[in-house]
Amino acid sequence: MNAPSRRRPDFARPIAESRKSIAVIPFFVAALCLTQLAHSADDNLNKSLQSLDSQVFPAAERESIANQVRDQQRRLLRDANERSSAEWQQIKSRDDWERFRQHKLAALKKSLGSWPEPPKSVRVHASSTFAGDDFVIENILFESRPGWWVTANLYRPAKPRESMPGLLICHAHHTPKEHGELQDMGMTWARAGCVVLVMDQVGHGERRQHPFATAADFSKSYRVGHADYSFRYDSAIQLSLVGESLVGWMAWDMMRGVDVLLARPGVDPKKLILLGAVAGGGDPAAVTGALDERFAAVVPFNFGGPQPETRHPLPDDAETSFDFAGGGSWESTRNLRDSAGHGFLPWAIVGSIAPRGLVYAHEFKWDQDRDPVWRRLQTIFGFYGQPTSLSFTLGQGAVTGSSPQDTHCTHIGKTHRVRIHAAFRSWFGIDVTPETEFSARVTADRLRCWTPDLKAELAPKSLAEMTTSLANQFAARRQRRLTKPLFTEELRKDLRRQWTLLFGAHPADPLKSVQRVRQEMIGTIHANFVALASSSGHRIPVLLLTPTKLRDQQSVVVAICSQGKERILKERSDDIANLLERGAAVCLVDPRGIGESKLGDSHGRRSSATSMSSTALMLGTPLLGQQLRDVRLVLTWLREQPDLKGRRFTLWGESLTPPNPDTAPFRQPRDDDQALPAPSEPQAPLLALLTGLFEEDLSAIYTAGGLTSWRSLLADYLVLTAYDSLIPGALTVGDIADLAGPPRPDRPIRIEATVDGWNRLTPDTLPRSSPTKWLTN
Numbered sequence: 001m002n003a004p005s006r007r008r009p010d011f012a013r014p015i016a017e018s019r020k021s022i023a024v025i026p027f028f029v030a031a032l033c034l035t036q037l038a039h040s041a042d043d044n045l046n047k048s049l050q051s052l053d054s055q056v057f058p059a060a061e062r063e064s065i066a067n068q069v070r071d072q073q074r075r076l077l078r079d080a081n082e083r084s085s086a087e088w089q090q091i092k093s094r095d096d097w098e099r100f101r102q103h104k105l106a107a108l109k110k111s112l113g114s115w116p117e118p119p120k121s122v123r124v125h126a127s128s129t130f131a132g133d134d135f136v137i138e139n140i141l142f143e144s145r146p147g148w149w150v151t152a153n154l155y156r157p158a159k160p161r162e163s164m165p166g167l168l169i170c171h172a173h174h175t176p177k178e179h180g181e182l183q184d185m186g187m188t189w190a191r192a193g194c195v196v197l198v199m200d201q202v203g204h205g206e207r208r209q210h211p212f213a214t215a216a217d218f219s220k221s222y223r224v225g226h227a228d229y230s231f232r233y234d235s236a237i238q239l240s241l242v243g244e245s246l247v248g249w250m251a252w253d254m255m256r257g258v259d260v261l262l263a264r265p266g267v268d269p270k271k272l273i274l275l276g277a278v279a280g281g282g283d284p285a286a287v288t289g290a291l292d293e294r295f296a297a298v299v300p301f302n303f304g305g306p307q308p309e310t311r312h313p314l315p316d317d318a319e320t321s322f323d324f325a326g327g328g329s330w331e332s333t334r335n336l337r338d339s340a341g342h343g344f345l346p347w348a349i350v351g352s353i354a355p356r357g358l359v360y361a362h363e364f365k366w367d368q369d370r371d372p373v374w375r376r377l378q379t380i381f382g383f384y385g386q387p388t389s390l391s392f393t394l395g396q397g398a399v400t401g402s403s404p405q406d407t408h409c410t411h412i413g414k415t416h417r418v419r420i421h422a423a424f425r426s427w428f429g430i431d432v433t434p435e436t437e438f439s440a441r442v443t444a445d446r447l448r449c450w451t452p453d454l455k456a457e458l459a460p461k462s463l464a465e466m467t468t469s470l471a472n473q474f475a476a477r478r479q480r481r482l483t484k485p486l487f488t489e490e491l492r493k494d495l496r497r498q499w500t501l502l503f504g505a506h507p508a509d510p511l512k513s514v515q516r517v518r519q520e521m522i523g524t525i526h527a528n529f530v531a532l533a534s535s536s537g538h539r540i541p542v543l544l545l546t547p548t549k550l551r552d553q554q555s556v557v558v559a560i561c562s563q564g565k566e567r568i569l570k571e572r573s574d575d576i577a578n579l580l581e582r583g584a585a586v587c588l589v590d591p592r593g594i595g596e597s598k599l600g601d602s603h604g605r606r607s608s609a610t611s612m613s614s615t616a617l618m619l620g621t622p623l624l625g626q627q628l629r630d631v632r633l634v635l636t637w638l639r640e641q642p643d644l645k646g647r648r649f650t651l652w653g654e655s656l657t658p659p660n661p662d663t664a665p666f667r668q669p670r671d672d673d674q675a676l677p678a679p680s681e682p683q684a685p686l687l688a689l690l691t692g693l694f695e696e697d698l699s700a701i702y703t704a705g706g707l708t709s710w711r712s713l714l715a716d717y718l719v720l721t722a723y724d725s726l727i728p729g730a731l732t733v734g735d736i737a738d739l740a741g742p743p744r745p746d747r748p749i750r751i752e753a754t755v756d757g758w759n760r761l762t763p764d765t766l767p768r769s770s771p772t773k774w775l776t777n
Contacts, residue, residue, distance in 0.1 A: 045580065048522045049573040054566045054588065056517055056529045056541035057596060065539060069593050069623075070608075072538065073327075073615045080325045080340035080619070087343065088376060094383035101352045107342040108349065109291060112248030113239070116145070122259045125458065127449040132440055134158050135190035139449045144256040147461035151206040151449040152199035152257065153177050155186035156264075165189075165271035165428050166261035167196045168254060170288075173229040173280035174410045176205025178444035181411040185275075188438045192430050195267050197257050201284070202249050202463070203235045204228040206450055209463050209717040212669045222671040229280070230670035233605045234719040235463055236332040241710050242470040243729040247333040250284040255292050262294075271428050275299040275420075277411035278308075278363045283333040290352040297357030297427060299393075299420060301412065303334075304350030305373030308363055308399035314370035322372050328614025330605045330723070337728060341504065341620025347373045355384035357427050359420055362394040364407060388426070393419035467714045471731045478734060488742040495741055496694055498733040503625030509534045511633055524548040525580055532637055540630050541565075541596045543588040545576070546643070551583025555648040555699060556638060557775050558587045560631065560684040562655040562705070562722075564595025571656055578772040585644065589634050591627035593724060594683065603681055603722035604673040613724035623724045624686060631691050648699040650775040653688025655705035657681045659753075659761045666718060666758055679720040680759040682707040685751075686725060689739035692749070701740075701749045702771040708754035708762045709735045720759045750774040 057065045064071075091097050109115065123143040130137055138154040157164070167189055171177055177198045186196045200207045205228065212218055212227040236246040254274070261267050274295045276285020282301035289298030302308055307326075315321055324347050325340045339345060350358070350373070360377060368374055374392070381390040393416050395407030407415045414434065424430040450460075461469075515531040528544040543565055557579055561568035565588035569576065579586050593599045599609035616623040638644055657680055660666075664677040685706025692701045710730050713719050740749050753768040755761055 045523055045525070045577045046573050049576055050570050052520075052522065052527065052569060054543050054569050055596060056531055056543060056590075057539075058517070062596070065541070065596050066598070068538060068597050069599060069612055072536070073612060073619065076619050077323070077325045077327060077340055077615070080343070080345070081323065084324055084343055084345050084348070085320065097380055097383050101348070104342075104344040104348045105290060105352055107338065108287065108336070108344040111245070111336060111338040111342070111344075112251065112287070113244035115252075118255070118259070122256050122263070124260060124263070125454060127451060127454060130446065131158060132187060133191075133438070135187050137186070137442075137447070139447060140260075141449050141454065141458065142256060142260050143458075144253045145466070147459065148466055149207075149458060149460040150199050150253050150257070151177070152197055152260075153182075153186065153447050153449075154260075155190035155194075155196040155198070157190055157193055157195075160266050161193050162266055163268045163271075164264075164266045165194045165273060165424075165430055166258075166264070166267040167194050167273045167275065168257050168261065169196065169198045169411075170250070170254060170274070170276040170281040170285040171198065171201060171204070172277040172411045173204070173232065175225055176200045176228065178205070178447040179410055180439075180441045181409065181413065183441045183447075184437065184439045185412065185417070187440060188432055188436075189430065191438050192432045192436075194430060195261060195264055197261055199253065199257055201281075202246060202253065203232055206448060209235060210669075211667070211717075218669055220668075222669045226671060227669050230605070231717060232332070233330050233670070234717060237719045237723070237726060238463060238467045238714050240332075240337075240726065240728040241713060241731050242467050242474070243732040244467075244470070245332065245337060245728075247284050247287055247336065250333070251288040251291060254284070254288045258292065258294055269294065271296055273297045273299070273357075273424070273428070275412065276301055276303070278302055278409060280331070280333060281411065282361065286346070286350050286353075287336075289356075290349045293356070295353075295356065297359070297423070298353045299359040299361055299412075300350060301361040301416075302363055304346045304360065304377075305371050306362070306366065312365055312367045312398075314367045316370065318370045319372040319375070324373070325618070328611050328616070328618055330610050330614065332614070335614045335618050337617045338504070338620050340615075340618040347376060351377055351380045354380045355386040355389055357389050357423065358391070359423050360390070360392040361416065361420075362392070363409065363416070364395045364398050366392075366394040368392070368394075391419065391423040393417075393423075462717075464714055464716055468711070471711055471714060474732050475735070478738070488744075491742045492693070495734065495738070499690070499693065502727055502729050502733060503622060503628070504620040506621050506625075506629075509536045509538070509629060509633070511535075511637055514637065532633060534629075534633060538592060538630070540592070540634060541590045542634055542637075543569075544585065544638075545580060545588070546585040547580055547583055549583065550585060550643060550647075553648070553777050554583040554585075555650045555775055555777070556585045556587060556644050557650050557652055557771070558589060558631070558635065558638070559652040559654075559771075560589050560591065560594070560687050561653075562594065562657065562681040562684040564598060565590050566595060567656055568654060572654070575770050575772060578770065579776060582772065582776050584776050585647075587634065587638060589631060591630035591687065593623055593627060599724065602674075603679050603724070604676075605670065605723075606673060607723075610723040613726070616724075617728065622727050624683065624690070624727055627683065627687055628690050628694070631687055632694060635691070635695060648777075649695075649697060650700040651688045651691055651698055651702070652771045652775060653684040653686070653701075653703045653706070654771075655681045655684055657705065657759070659705075659755050660720070660759045662760060664758075664760075666720075676718075677720060678759060679722055680705075680707055680755045681722045681725065682755070683722065683725045686736070686739075689736065689749075692747070693739055693741055699747060700775050701747070702752075702774045703750070704752045704768045704771075706751065706754055707736060708756055708765065709737065711735055712757035712762075715757050719757060721757065748774065 276282035282303040286300035397406030660677040685703035
């Protein structure tokens with residue numbers, strides 16, 4: 001696959017070029033004046049800064065500071081569990097439950113993205129058909145969204161019946177639709193008089209977005225079956241940036257799959273069933289089943305209560321100690337955005353399927369007697385007088401075991417189907433037993449849907465094309481708004497309002513206390529080590545460097561580095577020394593998750609940084625939004641310092657992650673994320689621009705090493721940027737260039753050394769110079 005184009009799209013040029021002009025022109029005269037000045041500070045000061053221990057907190061406190069983001073998230077998740085349980089305790093009747101259910105489902109639906117008007121009819125193309133033993137398989141394609149085609153196998157009886165249940169199976173992340181277990185279920189239920197639809201989920205099988213379909217597609221050995229799963233990470237990021245979600249698009253596809261089933265003569269609209277397989281199939285199935293009440297029964301595996309990794313037996317106090325909310329990871333279909341913040345926890349989602357049929361499904365051993373979710377489900381179905389509409393299925397052993405007694409399966413195993421058959425026989429009259437199950441598996445190629453002719457005719461779009469198209473629509477809408485005669489201040493207020501909504505509602509967290517840890521002298525420079533504490537208890541380390549004689553009219557430079565103040569002090573000591581020698585004060589800040597409280601040493605898919613960033617999204621506020629609060633709190637404190645009052649404040653945000661060369665090995669599976677080229681870490685440059693949007697009195701902003709645009713992350717199947725630098729829905733409001741807001745002659749903004757979505761220097765970026773030129777008089 002070719003690397004994504006690095007030419008900036010034409011539609012982006014007017015905004016971007018105007019930003020460049022804004023950045024350069026106000027500095028032109030200043031740059032000419034500075035060309036005769038010394039380019040480096042005194043060597044002694046430079047070396048002293050490099051050797052300075054920038055740690056604010058003493059050794060005894062460093063472990064707790066390093067863990068404060070994780071510890072705070074654990075407290076907030078515990079609070080979410082307690083709130084949810086308290087709400088449950090107030091539900092005493094069916095009316096109480098339905099009010100609760102309606103509120104939580106509305107919040108769930110909003111978190112998943114936009115919901116267009118469903119099409120009046122779904123376009124369906126038949127690719128091929130072949131007959132089996134009393135069943136027929138049709139390989140079909142249906143259009144879920146304009147240009148967005150779904151590949152599926154439709155199993156039906158050889159002789160259609162007057163009334164037939166319709167089943168839809170959501171496969172696991174292990175394999176796509178052609179797997180043997182899925183074939184067995186399709187053939188068995190088709191022979192029993194059902195119409196069964198097994199579709200490739202977003203990014204899987206014939207809908208994969210990456211080029212690694214077989215072992216021959218890469219020169220080294222890799223887990224072919226895991227490629228689709230691991231690249232879910234990239235697809236989820238791209239959808240998130242345009243205000244959508246991977247699980248939301250999966251749900252939409254399945255809802256259109258229901259339309260396909262109902263368009264079939266004889267399919268009974270009162271007998272629609274949704275099954276979600278183990279390992280990533282149960283999550284989207286539970287969400288879809290809760291939102292789409294056309295399903296008469298839902299079978300979501302490993303969702304709602306204890307997980308395969310849960311220790312058994314559960315404690316006696318599981319009702320109060322059980323972790324209902326869960327925690328974040330790179331797998332976005334389970335860690336639903338806003339779920340902990342808005343209370344639509346998995347138990348509430350699966351409970352919302354009532355009073356329709358529910359098979360509460362577990363892949364391995366299950367502690368039925370102590371499971372608090374099972375007790376809640378029994379109560380909920382009791383509200384409707386429908387206790388027999390609730391069933392369960394389970395396996396044996398544990399996910400960590402490898403013996404025959406450990407009931408591992410790829411999708412839904414024979415062991416698990418025993419009780420499913422019993423429930424379906426009771427609820428819908430589907431007469432299947434373990435003894436009458438049927439299997440005559442065919443090769444995967446016979447179940448493929450795309451042909452060269454169909455691809456040429458239907459012109460399916462990739463996810464990159466779909467998300468870019470949405471981004472274009474948002475950009476066009478913004479451009480139309482800019483043509484209206486609005487005052488600059490109105491535009492800035494509107495931008496702030498929109499970004500505030502993206503960051504989520506959160507309580508005020510003002511400055512509570514200031515701890516002056518120590519002070520050192522570096523020649524004539526005062527080094528003040530200060531710990532600021534917010535009312536929530538979060539502590540922000542600050543290193544304030546001030547010359548003995550602060551020069552009049554010189555600025556206070558607030559510097560943020562994505563890799564922490566220790567790195568910028570060592571690698572940019574010459575710039576800091578130059579600023580100090582010109583009489584400016586320099587304040588080095590580590591917002592949460594950076595520097596002294598960094599989230600780990602990696603920003604890859606499986607890193608702790610990604611997991612904690614995902615947890616932050618579950619709790620309702622992106623980590624970048626929390627870091628923005630920290631930077632603004634530091635500015636509030638600085639403005640109140642007697643020797644800094646009335647001075648100009650400027651902002652310097654830089655990432656020191658080296659860009660990838662064009663020759664880096666981008667085209668490889670995500671099997672080993674460490675083998676991939678490095679992701680960008682643009683948090684600090686983004687924070688500088690975001691702070692400038694919200695803080696009116698900043699006189700200048702300088703950034704280096706930041707991302708050129710969020711749009712660049714949509715260019716292809718691979719995304720190489722830190723997960724904690726992402727803001728869901730960012731492109732619905734604006735791109736990075738738009739953060740500067742309407743032009744302000746009194747506030748120059750300089751953006752240098754930007755990188756694209758693969759962390760390569762953008763071809764037309766300004767080379768890195770020195771912040772001294774742009775941040776001082």
